[in-house]
Amino acid sequence: MAVLVALTALVLLVQDVPLALYLRSIESNRIITELQRDAFVIAGRSEAALADGRAQNNPALTAMLMGYSKAEGADVIVVDSKGVLVAASDPATNVGQQVQSQPEIRSALGGDTASGEQDASAESKAVLYVAVPVLSGVKTLGAVRLTYPTSELDNRVNERVRGLMVVAGLTLLAAIAVAFLLAATITRPIRRLQATTAQLASGDLTARATTDEGAPELRKLGRDLNTMSDRLNSLIEAQQSFAGDASHQLRTPLTALRLRLDQAAEALVTSPDAAAEPLDAARAETERLQHVIDGLLRLARAEGEQQELVAIDLADVATERFAIWQPLAEEQGIRLELAAPQSALILAVPEAPEQILDNYLDNALSVSSEGSSVIVTIVQSTGIDAGTTTMLVTDSGPGLSAEARTRAFDRFWSVREDNAGTGLGLAIVRHLAAASGASVELRESVSGGVEAVATFRQAVGTSSS
Structure with missing residues (x-):
């Protein structure tokens, strides 16, 4: 926040200081332009008096100059063609004195317009001046000089600068307000995250961060x-x-x-x-x-474990596991059959399909009697169910009740009474399926046994055969 406020203040400073100097220059030029305009107007009104030699101590001319000085705040003098001061707006000015030596008067008597700024001295204060010739055709009858105190110029400029300072102050206050808002917007979520991490560090694992605010x-x-x-x-x-x-x-x-x-x-x-x-x-x-x-x-x-899903050929897995389990099935007098396409790509965590199939086959063979059969089937769905591949292991055993088929995936639950099983096999199956984004269930088979089902999502590029 402090950085934003400091940056705003620096920008305002860099902007307003040159702007103030520029305003003084603009105001100075504007005043000189106005003075030139007024000087030519006064020169035109003084022309007749200078032409017939009645300008010196002319009450009408003097009154006009004093009226203008009172209204505009500028001092005015009128000189004849010889550089003699014949009229002035200031009563204290000595009429009749020679002023041709002053550069601006000399330039105006020469037919040129002179303007500029005159620094203060021991005898006079700093002023802006304009001197213009009084012309009658091509003849120069005299000159008019207007002087305007630079203090008045400074007052005008200072008034505008004060306005700029007010705007700058308001801008700075707005920047401070925006900085507070931005700081609150940014730091509030950070403080909440900090509080959440503190709760987690203290052992409160139910703490959760807010995710609907902030950047x-x-x-x-x-x-x-x-x-x-x-x-x-x-x-x-x-x-x-x-x-x-x-x-x-x-x-x-x-x-x-x-x-x-x-x-x-x-x-x-x-x-x-x-x-x-x-x-x-x-x-x-x-x-x-x-x-x-x-x-x-x-x-x-x-x-x-949390592993990434990979593409696995379920048909290859079934063929490989079938070859491993078939000798054991033959030893028990059980016929093991496989029906699978040439390829069936699915998404699963590595080794999950193998473990699921092993658990299904182990359970099926353990409940199947001699002379019965266990069938492994891989089916790729079509139509409205397209996008899934199902693995089924069907036995001809005694089967399970609907409640038992539901509870079979609970850990340590077992239907066997000989304590031969651990009750963990199907619990492992359920977690492996969940990690693979698959679903598992036990259904009653046509023969009254159990049909163990695992349904996987097909991988991109799956083709059925």
Whole structure:
């Protein structure tokens, strides 16, 4: 704000000082022009008196000069052709004295017009002067000189300069007001951003910056700060959720593991051969514990990572994963089928389609009986739904109720009673799909089993075959 006010004051100073000097020059020229005009008028009225030699001490001429002096503030003298002063507006002036030695009088008697500014001296004050000849045809009868005090000129100029100063003062006040408004407009959003960052620094992760006021740069800064706050909040919530889920889910296998180890310790004292069974059970609990920990870590990564979407060929992914899962399906006596186009480009975060398909296939094979089939289908939509590609994994298992199909994506929810699963697989699927801008759901298949669905957005350049 101070810079704007100082700059405005400097501009006014640089502008007004030369302007004041220019005004004095203009006013001086204007007065001289007026004096010349009046001098020629007086010269014309003095012509008759000078022509017949009755100019000296002529009451009418003297009265005219005194009247003009009183009205205009200028002193007037009239001289004859010999340079003798014959009439004056100032009664104190000595009529009859010789003034031809004065340069302006001498120039006027020579038929020329003289004008200028005469500096003050011990005998006279500073004046503007005009001297013009009194002509009768080509003959010079005398001269008229008008003098005007420069103090009056200064008063006129000062009056106009005072007007300029008033305008300059008003301009400066306006600049100060504008500076205050600009400062308030700029600093208010900055202060609010500062307050928001202070709230965030103190631990209040609900604080958000205002994004509907201030300059575009400040609004963008506010939006970026809010995005960072949302991201930070989600990461902290994910961390807290992970800690809570880990403590909850690890309690049961750790308790079971300790119980099995206690049983094994007792068995070693009484019957070492009997310790094999609790040790095998402890080993199984250790593996289950490892599965839970791995699932929690995968879920934490799925919730915490933010990656850019890339174009992925879902048909290639399905073909690759089909080749990996088919041996396991054959080992279980389950027929694994694939129906996919040659290419199906989608948008997703890296490795998300693979993990989603792996989870779907793992669940489908775990509930399918020997002799049944699991079908993987890739469908590219057309018509009103054009722009999406759907992956379906259909099994012929016992199926799920509508409520179970809805709750299946909740973390740690499992329909199995053997505690073989962690209840995290479909929760991971849901978060990977959300990160990819995709949607997932479980539907009832035609055979009564489950049809697991994942719908992705097609990438630019997708072609169906």
